[in-house]
Amino acid sequence: MVAVCDHDGRLLRHVAIIMDGNGRWASQRSLPREEGHRAGAESVRRILQAVIELSIPYLTIFAFSSENWRRPGREVGHLMGLMRYHLSNERDELVGRGIRVGFIGDRSGLDSDVLGLMSDMERATADGTALTVTVALNYGARDEIVRAARALAMDCAAGDLEPSTLDEEGFARHLDTSALPDPDLIIRTGGEQRLSNFLAWQGAYAELVFLDVPWPEFSRDDLEAAVSEFHRRDRRYGAVTTS
Ligand code: IPE
Ligand code: IPE
Ligand code: MG
Numbered sequence: 001m002v003a004v005c006d007h008d009g010r011l012l013r014h015v016a017i018i019m020d021g022n023g024r025w026a027s028q029r030s031l032p033r034e035e036g037h038r039a040g041a042e043s044v045r046r047i048l049q050a051v052i053e054l055s056i057p058y059l060t061i062f063a064f065s066s067e068n069w070r071r072p073g074r075e076v077g078h079l080m081g082l083m084r085y086h087l088s089n090e091r092d093e094l095v096g097r098g099i100r101v102g103f104i105g106d107r108s109g110l111d112s113d114v115l116g117l118m119s120d121m122e123r124a125t126a127d128g129t130a131l132t133v134t135v136a137l138n139y140g141a142r143d144e145i146v147r148a149a150r151a152l153a154m155d156c157a158a159g160d161l162e163p164s165t166l167d168e169e170g171f172a173r174h175l176d177t178s179a180l181p182d183p184d185l186i187i188r189t190g191g192e193q194r195l196s197n198f199l200a201w202q203g204a205y206a207e208l209v210f211l212d213v214p215w216p217e218f219s220r221d222d223l224e225a226a227v228s229e230f231h232r233r234d235r236r237y238g239a240v241t242t243s
Contacts, residue, residue: 012230014058015051015223016183016206018198019043021190021214034078039216041082045090048099050220051131054227058132058180062198066106066140080114083137087117091124098130104176105139106147134180141200148174177202185230187223189215207233 019040026036044061051059064079094101101121110118118137151174155161172178183199186206193210195203209226211218234241 012056012184012227014060014181014183014185015056015227016060016062016186016199016203017047018062018186018188018190018196019215019218020188020192020196022216024190025214025216033075036214036216037075037079037082041086043216043218044086046220047218047223048097048131048133050223052097052099054223056131056227058134058183060104060134060136060177060180060183060199062136062139062196064105064137064139065197066109066138066143067197069109080111083114084117087114087121091121094121094125095128098128099125100128100132101125102132102134102179103137104134104144105137106143107138109138132180134177136198139176140197141195142197144176145201147176172201175201182206185209185226187211187226189213189218189222205235205237207235 022036022040023033024036025039026033029035048059063083068079069076103118103122107115107118148171152161152166152171156163177199180202182202182204183206186195186199186203187209188194189211191210191212191214199206207230209229211222211226213219213222
């Protein structure tokens with residue numbers, strides 16, 4: 001078991017994961033990409049338990065980006081179908097395990113039945129205290145920042161906000177993540193070393209760990225290795241290390 005405090009005694013509170021590599025995992029096995037997504041969803045179930053046992057209170061997972069609509073309609077349809085399936089079938093189990101589920105991303109782009117299942121899930125799991133899981137669905141950091149800027153501009157136009165008083169905290173309150181701490185650690189599986197429009201504002205000082213393992217094979221050991229790597233990092237936030 002790895003420790004959850006870093007060497008300064010600060011907690012690792014929030015892990016965010018870019019769950020990448022499903023399609024390539026499937027292709028390497030001569031399976032359709034959809035099989036990779038199915039296996040990836042099973043990986044999520046496995047990893048929730050590991051995160052709880054590591055006493056990490058916040059987990060955010062990138063499930064579908066605002067750019068993923070560019071994929072073939074058949075693949076997008078399958079991904080939305082998987083979302084419907086898991087939102088409908090796992091609610092009671094998540095309630096039983098004390099897992100609170102929330103969502104970030106642009107809801108206006110999603111089908112009304114998916115939106116209904118998302119609201120049901122949020123309502124049913126609202127009292128969970130073991131872990132807060134945030135699913136990024138139709139999420140893009142640039143889109144999120146533009147939506148926040150638009151809301152703030154409207155507040156200014158309505159006379160409810162004086163532009164010169166706006167600061168970072170005030171801006172962050174208009175982001176989808178207003179109720180969450182910033183991620184301490186962002187993990188990307190699947191071998192690519194980029195953020196792909198994930199948590200650009202919130203991840204400004206996150207430690208980044210890139211792993212070659214495709215998401216369907218991501219294990220508890222991989223999570224522990226990433227957490228250990230996080231503890232080895234020296235987080236300076238622009239200052240100098242004093243000890
Ligand atoms: C991540 O796996 C899942 C989503 C983006 C929805 P990919 O589907 O991107 O898998 P690769 O990167 O093509 O292997
Ligand atoms: C990022 O992966 C989005 C998710 C994991 C949901 P992509 O596979 O869409 O990213 P790119 O296309 O490699 O940048
Ligand atoms: Mg990918």
